[in-house]
Amino acid sequence: MKYQEDYIFWRLAYFLINNQEYRIIQLSKDQNELWLEKTENKKYPLIRLLRYDLDWSNWMQRDIERTAINGENIRKQVSRREMNVLNVYVSAFVPVDDYEYIIQKPFDHPRLKKIKVDSLLVSRQSYRDVIHRIENLFDDSINLNEKDEFHEEEIEQLKQVTLTKAVNRIKTEKALFEFGKPFFTYFFIAIQVIVFLLLELNGGSTNTSTLIQFGAKFNPLIIEGEWWRFLSPIVLHIGIFHLLMNTLALYFLGTAVEKIYGNSRFLFIYLIAGFCGSVASFIFSPNLSAGASGAIFGCFGALLYFGLIYPKLFFRTMGANILVVLAINLSFGFTIPGIDNAGHIGGLIGGFLATGIVHFPKKKKVLLQSLFFLLTIGITSGLLVFGYNNPSAIVDEQSIFVMAQEHIQSEEYEKAYSLLIEYMDSNEQSAELYFLLSYVEIKQDKIDDAKENLLKVIEIKPSFHEAHYNLALVYLEQQDLEEAKKYANQAVELKPKQSDYVELLKRLDR
DSSP, X not given: OTTHHHHHHHHHHHIIIIISOOEEEEEOTTSOEEEEEOTTOSSOSEXXXXXXXXXXXXXXXXXXXXXXXXXXXXXXXXXXSOEEEEEEEEXXXXXXXXXXHHHSSOEEOSSOTXXXXXXXXXXXXXXXXXXXXXXXXXXXXXXXXXXXXXXXXXXXXXXXXXXXXXXXXXXXXXXXXXXXOOSHHHHHXXXXXXXXXXXXXXXXXXXXXXHHHHTOBOHHHHHTTXXXXXXXXXXXXSSHHHHHHHHHHIIIIIHHHHHHHXXXXXXXXXXXXXXXXXXXXXXXXXXXXXXXXXXXXXXXXXXXXXXXXXXXXXXXXXXXXXXXXXXXXXXXXXXXXXXOHHHHHHHHHHHHHHHHHHOSTTOOOHHHXXXXXXXXXXXXXXXXXXXXXXXXXXXXXXXXXXXXXXXXXTTOHHHHHHHHHHHHHHSOOOHHHHHHHHHHHHHTTOHHHHHHHHHHHHXXXXXXXXXXXXXXXXXXXXXXXHHHHHHHHHHHHHSTTOHHHHHXXXXXXX
């Protein structure tokens, strides 16, 4: 029976590490105690193997208690709600006194309610039955060599093969997370901080005109041909809080993605995700928008792709945290007004698809990568064709209003006039648009048209005091003092503390 127990111990270790993909988390100095972990295994995420020749049952009882305490410490480290430990003794003989009652049922520590220990004893007289029980637990064959004697060299060789398997798996998994060093993550962080300072120096990062000038996503201008606005919003941020939140998110997510996929792949993923986020926002949100959020959600998409290819490793390392944070961010987008959730979801999908195109460093899956490429081209092309062919569906009144004001500020009255007329011909007209159109017409000396539109404003919204005031000015320009006084008086009634209105009425009274 020479070295038979040592062989069984290391054969079990090899079976669990190689066949069942358990990982070594603790190994004693004498290499006779081995703790293995596999969080994906629901029944026994933790296994302890001990090669020790038992003598008395009271030692076994105390050892099981120590096993429960160590298992509880590990449970806390991996943040599991509850955990079962499979505790396997490999011994030449059974204890000399009564011991069966100790291992007949799971051990519940009186103070540690979240940990349970199931113990098995593999001895010379019972090893076949216990090995068979272990095979049934894992639904796999251990292929135990049942000869009575083994040479020391055989045991050493089996030990080295087992430990090498464990070490190589750790190295392989670690290499997946350390392919590249972050460069573009820090580059984009620096760029967005610099651009934010430029925004602040040129009118402010919350100023609509400044944002449009620097390249924010603005549907009317994209329709006019400024396609680069699908990319430029990635480095723009609206307010210091927006910048800080996105910079922090980019630091944590960007570095993780760039380490996994490398610099060039990260750059591709980040830009495609940002582009797809802007395209989705272009189609589903007519509002002006800016920010790296779409590209950052693309980093979530890249990590989800990692989970698709390596699901066990993903959920064992970062999966649960990633899914929780992603769910929280998406729920904020659906519940808090002003958040461009279309851009977030577009970026998430874009990042996932872009990662599928480039796949992993030094690995190729041509069919899968081709499928992701075709999906990306098909989805983005379809959205862009729809958007450019249906401008009325993706441009709202607020966007037209802002665009017209931009033209007015630049004294481009003809552009403002054409924009307003084109929109109002195919959409429901509001008092605000009629008023803005009348202002443009006044600047173009189209006084009669302006008067007609101001009367429409008052018809739609009688409380629109600015329309009454402008209409009084128009009648004054046409020397119709009676009508001018009438509308000036109404303006003052609606806004009695407005000095311009009061002054005009006094002039007309004189």
